[in-house]
Amino acid sequence: MTASILTVDDSASIRLTTRVALSNAGYTVTEAVDGKDGLAKLDAGQFDIIVTDLNMPNMDGLTMIRELRKLPAHTGVPVIFLTTESDAEIKQQAKAAGATGWLTKPFDPESLVKIVRKVLGR
Amino acid sequence: MSFPDPIAVFRTEAAELLEQIEAGLLDLNVNLGDKDQVDTVFRSLHTLKGSGAMFGFDALAAFTHHCETAFDRVRKGEVPATHDLVGAVLEAKDHMRLLVDTPTGDHEAASEALLASLRRAVDGAGVPEAPAGPSTTRYTIRFSLPQDAMANGTNPLGLLDEMRDLGDCRVVADRSAIPPLDQLNPVDLHLSWTVELTTSEPRSAIDDVFIFVMDDMQLEVTEVQGEPQTSAAPAEAEAVVAATDPAATTPKPAAKGPATVDAKAAKAAENVRVPAERLDELMDRVGELVIAQSRLSQLAGSSGDLQLRAVSEDVERLSGELRDTMMVLRMVPVTQLFSRFRRLVHDLANETGKVIELVTEGETTEVDKSVIERLADPMIHLVRNSCDHGLETAEQRLAAGKPAAGTISLSARQQGGEVIITIKDDGRGIDKDRVRAKAESSGLIAANASLSDQELYQLIFQPGFSTAQQVTNLSGRGVGMDVVKRTIDALRGTINVVSRPGQGSEISLAIPLTLAIIDGLLVRVGSGRYVIPLAAVEECLELSVEEDMRSRGRSFISLRDSLVPFIRLRDLFRTGTTPDPFQKVVVISTGSERVGLVVDQIIGDHQTVIKSMSKLHHDVGTFSGATILGDGNVALILDVGHLVSEGQQQEAQLRAAG
Incomplete structure (x- = not known):
């Protein structure tokens, strides 16, 4: 069974890259353009993993992660956030909000797939 | 995919x-x-x-x-x-x-x-690079994860699998902390592990396994010297990563901008971005549909089959609606265009040392995307000109009793099938005497030629014309204004200039809303059919035999007390046919100039999908394009701007001849 992934990013080009990389790796990809949209997509379906940007208009990634952790239906769903900051504080905030892991931008498609594989487990 | x-x-x-x-x-x-x-x-x-x-x-x-x-x-x-x-x-x-x-x-x-x-x-600050760690071969790893790790998506089995991937691995789980079943929350994590790992990977590979949980977990990695031991003592701890108290870092509240920002972003999210070329393809298809539909109408009209007619009328209405929808799809607000001028004016103010304010209005007016793109360059020329020639320096302005800051205003509004873009400044206005002197010295007009203000202003759009006494970085090199005129002509638009000495000048560009489809007037000249853009048609009248006879050699008709030059298209196209007994004159205009076109027959209005001419016919002045008629024949579209200037030249020659 192919794992299904929700990607949340306000940048069309990043959405495109992640979509290409992940669908080439055999995953099913659903896209959302910001935190609000992400929660709406979560409302409508189940995902095996969520990949989200933090810095987004409308609803940022941290808020979305906090909100989704309140939803019993999505307990334990891994959440990977994308960040350009190597800043430990941001990571700590995201972790406190309930994120599982992160990927530092810029990333190449392979490292994205690697991280997704890592977090999904075998 | x-x-x-x-x-x-x-x-x-x-x-x-x-x-x-x-x-x-x-x-x-x-x-x-x-x-x-x-x-x-x-x-x-x-x-x-x-x-x-x-x-x-x-x-x-x-x-x-x-x-x-x-x-x-x-x-x-x-x-x-x-x-x-x-x-x-x-x-x-x-x-x-x-x-x-x-x-x-x-x-x-x-x-x-x-x-x-x-x-x-700003004071820049360097960011030091993090050094990489050394590598060894045998480790004892003890670790426990935070209780909510699983709820937050970390899978401990995945971590163990990853360590197994690194090399030979023995895992022992400590289950002592698991509470009695009735107190157990299935998503909480109570296990801890001791792993003995033999690996050729560097030490950092182990850290990589725990990279996401590192900060919240207990992790003790010990390098074991010599033979593997059954139960390693935590001596010589190479690195002990203690848990940081999650409560110590208070998460920042996710405060965001005001509600208006939210609404704007939500609006953007509802948009679909499509490459312009796909829209062009769609437009082409719609064009073909319109052509096919007019063939259908013709067939239905001549067959007398009522049912066929009903269907044909439905198709006609639908394709009309489709065309209108298609047009709207290609429309973008002029905000896009206007917003670039803020920067330009900012730069120009710096370069000229003048104080310039930019005012824009009507930004929500929508225009075909391809029109917007082609308008940018001519508008830049015009705004530069206004800043450079039009506006005075702050001192001059104050001396003239005007506010020190000059104003450039850009406005857009829709008027019928056209959008009117106005570039206005409150500077010194166009110096008519200087324009005239320059035009005379460069031989554009005869000395003492009588010209209306409008005709005089239009001279500034002639190639090589510049009244600037000094060539500046901005303008005054005599290039630009003629390019402006050419670009606007190519867009089938017109330029109108109004200027009041000491109060400023105003240049209005009237541009058709779209380039792809026009309403045309279908006419016949000899055996050929031609399309005249309907927007340029002022009126149609009959050329009476007397008028025809009287005007031989002097191609003028009198139209409500003014003489309008006309062109006999039959002569121009050398059809070699005998004229129809009752010839018609179609009066066309660009802005303030008019010219009559003598045709054999006016067939009626025709929705025209413009097909551009091939490269071979690029320099044919009289025609701006072609269209396919309902019966499959081709009709050429007349280039109004070209014909009008031709007619005006004819008039000028006659005037010169006295």
């Missing part, structure tokens, strides 16, 4: 981001304390850097990084926003555009210079 070219997507996005950055910076320049704009600029820089690096625009990413860092400090309140800083980033923004357009070019020196000035504007 096929995807659009990511590089192209990135370029489009980068262009938008750069525009946002520029708009944000310009707003910031007006109000340095505007926190929202600082955030907007920062976010755009941030995204530009992130996606730039991802698509291999390394120079762009590296360069943008410094600007982002600077803005991050502003955002955090470490550095105040200053005009110097905003100016430096504005210049840097232009450089970023260059880095997007030509990523492989040699921009290093320019980058360095800009960064130096940025550093002068």
Whole structure:
């Protein structure tokens, strides 16, 4: 069974890259353009993993992660956030909000797939 | 699965981001304390850097990084926003555009210079690189994860699997902390593990396994010397990563901008971005449909089959609606166009030392995208001209009793099938005497020729015409205005100039809303059929035999007490046929100039899908394109601008001849 992934990013080009990389790796990809949209997509379906940007208009990634952790239906769903900051504080905030892991931008498609594989487990 | 070219997507996005950055910076320049704009600029820089690096625009990413860092400090309140800083980033923004357009070019020196000035504007701070760790072979690893790790998506089995991937592995789980079943929450984690790992991977590979949980977990990695032991003592701990108290770092509340920002973003999210060429394809198809539909109408009309007629009328209505919808799809607000002038005027004010304010109105007016793109250059010329020639210096203005700041206003409004774009300044106005003197000296007009104001102003659009006494960086090189005229002509638009000495001048561009389909008047000349753009048609009248006879040799008709030159299309096209007994005159105009076209028959209005002429016919002046008629024949579309100027020349020659 192919794992299904929700990607949340306000940048069309990043959405495109992640979509290409992940669908080439055999995953099913659903896209959302910001935190609000992400929660709406979560409302409508189940995902095996969520990949989200933090810095987004409308609803940022941290808020979305906090909100989704309140939803019993999505307990334990891994959440990977994308960040350009190597800043430990941001990571700590995201972790406190309930994120599982992160990927530092810029990333190449392979490292994205690697991280997704890592977090999904075998 | 096929995807659009990511590089192209990135370029489009980068262009938008750069525009946002520029708009944000310009707003910031007006109000340095505007926190929202600082955030907007920062976010755009941030995204530009992130996606730039991802698509291999390394120079762009590296360069943008410094600007982002600077803005991050502003955002955090470490550095105040200053005009110097905003100016430096504005210049840097232009450089970023260059880095997007030509990523492989040699921009290093320019980058360095800009960064130096940025550093002068803010104190730059270097970021030290993190050193890498050494590697060994045998470890004892004890670890336990936070209780909520599983709820937050970490799978401990995955971590163990990853360690098994590193090498030979023995795992022992400590189950002592598991509570009685009735107190057990299935998503809580109570286990801890001891792992003995033999690996050729470096030490950092173990850290990589735990990278995401490192900060919240208990992890003890011990390098074991010699033979593997059954139960390793925690001696010689190479690294003990203690858990940090999650409560110590209070998460920042996710405060966001005001509700209006939310609404704007929501609106953007509902949009679908489509490459313009796909719209063009769709437009082509709609065009073909319109042609097929008019064939159907013709068939239905001649068959007398009532049912067929009913269907044909339905198809006609639907294709008309489809066409209208299609037009709307291609429309974009002129905001896009106007917003670039804020920067231009800002720069021009700096270069000329004048104080210039830009006022825009009617930004929501919508125009076909391809029209907008082609309007940019002529408008830049006109605005430059206004800033350079039109507006006076602050001292001159004060002396003339005007406010020190000059105003350039751009406005757009729709009027019928046209959009009127006006570029207005409150400067000194066009010096008619100088225009006349210049035109006479360069032989454009005869000395003492009697010209209306409008005719006089139109002279500034002649090639090689410039009244500037000094050539400046901005304008006055005599190129530009004729290019403006040519571009507007190509858009089938007209230019109207109004000027009041000492009060300023106003140049209006009237441009058709769309380029692809026009309403035309279908006429017959000899055996050929031609289309005249309906927007240019003023009236149709009959050329009486007397008038025809009287005007032989002198091609003028009198129209409500004014003489209008006319062109016999039958002569122009050399049809060699005998004229119809009752010839018609179609009076067409561009702005203030009129000319009559004598045709054999007026067939009626015709919705025309414009097909451009081949390259071979590029320089044919009389026609601007072609269209396919309902019966499959081709009709040429007359170039109104060209015919009118031809008619006017004819008039001028006659006047000169006396």
